[in-house]
Amino acid sequence: MIEVQDLTRSYKRGTIETQVLNGVSFRVPRGAFVVIMGRSGSGKSTLLNILGLLDKLDGGRYVLDGTDFSRAGDDERSAARNRKIGFVFQQFHLLERASAVRNVTLPLLYAEDDPGDADERAERALEAVGLSHRARHFPGELSGGEQQRVAIARALINDPALILADEATGNLDAQSGGEILDIFRRLVEAGRTLVLVTHDRAVAERADRILLLDDGRIVGDEAVARATQGASGAAGLV
């Protein structure tokens, strides 16, 4: 599903160049639930942005769902974001003036072909996250957990191969966060691939596999069934 090889990315701030990703390589098979963990500044957000085709890579190779996006242009990446990827953010990022249904249908706006039955699809997606009864509500009228469930419904509406979640439970209380993780687990069981960035160990334990990122490199790749200490080094790395 995901194949990343020798990924590098640096940013220039003024005259100072910072190497954020320094040769990252890994694979994620279809249907996996992978967590990327790391301290702040470890490069995990940049990695997620590259996986989400929001950011470009300087060097290396990124293949998503059989397509090489290493040198893809803006329009090609935009189209792929729309078709292949669903995003879930820590801040939910819902449009305040739009109802839950309209928020959920937002990705359909940018689809190449008009699906035509946007509202029905939105309602099905809301049903999948248990929010049918809130379809006509506005974000301000929903709890944090409910808002994040709307965001997940939005991520699902284009039936993407990959779901990318950035600290998706970071702004939620333990119970709501748990509900979100339950939904994620169900999505994975239904065959979707999910990559979640977090710094919360307890959250990470819910995944199948944890990639540890530090200083722009993968320093650990553990299956969750295993003990967390003693990162297994290169095991599983490409």
Next chain:
Amino acid sequence: MSRSQRIARDVLVSLSAQRQRVFLMMLGLAVGVAVLSAVIVIGQGTRERIMGLVEQHGLDMVMVRAGGEVQVFAPQADRGLASLVEADARAIEAEVPYIDLVSAVQNLRGLNVVYEDRSVVTRAFGVEPSWLAIRHRDVAEGEFLSESDMAAMARVAVLGVKVARALFPEGGAVGRTVRINNDPYTVKGVFIELGTDAAGIDDWDDRVVVPLTTSARRLFNRPYLEQIVFRVTDVRRVPEAAERARDLLAVRHGIAPGQPDDFFVREPDDVGGAAMETASTLSALLLAVSIVALVVGGLVIMNLMLASVSQRAREIGLRRAMGARGSDIARQFLLESLFVSIGGGAVGVAVGVAVAVALGAAGVASSRVTWVPFAVALLACVVVGLVFGIHPARKAARVDPVVSLRGRAA
């Protein structure tokens, strides 16, 4: 729906959810368009009123008469001074600026016009087809003279209404044959009733009019003219056109400086030109005001859109993450400013036209409502919306989703 149509619909839905902001954005432009459309409606009304006066009083016509100035009002004016010829008319047509129609004119009093046992003595004119428009005349029945009548030196005549009534009390003059000085002429038309001139001397209904070629070669059998008349396209240019005609004829007739002319150029009072000048100045002034208002309205829209790009950076980032291309974002913002400016324009044109019509009804100004203010307003709004929308749209397209979606900066 296509992607563009879906984006356009989304913009309309978003705008309808923030009416207060949209209202503020529209305000400046609405004022500009209101002034602009009121100016157009009043300007067109004023122009029409002035053109009505011009037509009624022949303020756009210059007449050149044979003979010097002193003879102009003498009763022997028709005695045929051999100073003007048709070549003078053609020279005026070719060389005097601001004129569109010229006609050479001959006339003679005391002609006998007979139909069966009825007869009248009247005054005959030989004219060119352009004469009808130059003199703001019209025919009530039949037709006026044509170029083919001219070419054929046709024996056809158009009758003044008094002549027609005297010869054909039952009506039905058109198509009959009358005798003018014993030659047969077919009646081609009858003029509308015109009455006498302001001085009450010339009775315009007591006339017969024949082609100039017919009068020159057959009826009067002489080449020289009594008059040349021409129409000035812009009523403000009448004095200038008259002056140019005077200079041209003086040269053609070899008149030395100080010598009296053997012709006289009679131009109408300059009231038409003066009125038009005032109206134009006022229109230009108000037009400038409304253009300033349009630009200010556009700047208001641009600034509010620019502010909105910053405020909505997170929304832009989100839309990009959902698959919007940079061009989709640019289109969204451009459509937003376009819809806002067209909305403002619609409000503005409605208010402006209504105010102008109210002023017209109150007698303060002349107003005439045509499609013009609506078309101009639409065009102005599209231009303003695009010109002042393009910068915010490009700025929006350049928003980096990575930056705008980052953490708490949201």
